[in-house]
Amino acid sequence: MLKAVIPSLIGLSTTIAIFAPSSALAISGFTGEYAPGNFTFSTSPGGAGTVADVDTPNAATGTIIFYGPDNGVNSLGDLTGTGAQSDWTINITTTRAGNITFTWAYTPFDSAISDDTAYYLLNGTPTTIATNDGTFNTQTSGSPISLTVANGDTFGFRVGTLSNTSGSGEFTVNTFDFTPTPVPFDVNSNLGLFALATLYGGHRWYKRCKFNRINLD
Structure with a gap:
């Protein structure tokens, strides 16, 4: 189950991070x-x-x-x-x-x-x-x-x-x-970097679980 959920969560966090409401700097x-x-x-x-x-x-x-x-x-x-x-x-x-x-x-x-x-x-x-x-x-x-x-x-x-x-x-x-004025659904670079870090960390965790033969199903 977790094996199927992890990619979905990572994809969702990436989408939210990149398209979260944002604005130019003051x-x-x-x-x-x-x-x-x-x-x-x-x-x-x-x-x-x-x-x-x-x-x-x-x-x-x-x-x-x-x-x-x-x-x-x-x-x-x-x-x-x-x-x-x-x-x-x-x-x-x-x-x-x-x-x-x-x-x-x-x-x-x-x-x-x-x-x-x-x-x-x-x-x-x-x-x-x-x-x-x-x-x-x-x-x-x-x-x-x-x-x-x-x-x-x-x-x-x-x-x-x-x-x-x-x-x-x-x-x-x-x-x-x-x-x-805040711009809805603007690209937020800071959150985008967070999403990439989440993606990388999730991938590493999944590979480690797989290597240790942990049943993710």
């Missing part, structure tokens, strides 16, 4: 799927900002700095009130879907209230994080921002300005972390 910092190279920089109107407005040397430890436009392009929105903005965005795929958390700091260098503003973006919709309060004081997050991104979404950050003069807004994103 990410701390702008690394892996969220490394800076996976983001796209854009500015509106054209020429209002440059990719140099994103400071990424400390991205791996979870910190990036965005500088808003400040070169006079579309100054005062050419009287339209639209001003200028710089975006840094990433398309969310299945391996980037999950929960994002980060803290932030914002320093305005323009005394005009509400001239420069920091946002996060989800599917093109900006959510205000901080704006000029009429001082040059640095504002910081009271608690981490947490949001869920799904496959097909677009996520990112923006610094916008109405005047595009008198100093850039400085938007710092800190302690960026990402926890992926």
Whole structure:
């Protein structure tokens, strides 16, 4: 009986191990799927900002700095009130879907209230994080921002300005972390190794039993 059961148990453990629910590893910092190279920089109107407005040397430890436009392009929105903005965005795929958390700091260098503003973006919709309060004081997050991104979404950050003069807004994103959504029936390499070890051990045990003439039936 055991002789017939052993291969079945080994096969079942292998199947469970390889196809057990799993997920990609959590990410701390702008690394892996969220490394800076996976983001796209854009500015509106054209020429209002440059990719140099994103400071990424400390991205791996979870910190990036965005500088808003400040070169006079579309100054005062050419009287339209639209001003200028710089975006840094990433398309969310299945391996980037999950929960994002980060803290932030914002320093305005323009005394005009509400001239420069920091946002996060989800599917093109900006959510205000901080704006000029009429001082040059640095504002910081009271608690981490947490949001869920799904496959097909677009996520990112923006610094916008109405005047595009008198100093850039400085938007710092800190302690960026990402926890992926579990993927059902994903291949789990760790459990796969366990299954192979089980298979090998079972085979050795069966051969020893057979050698010692133990009746497995």
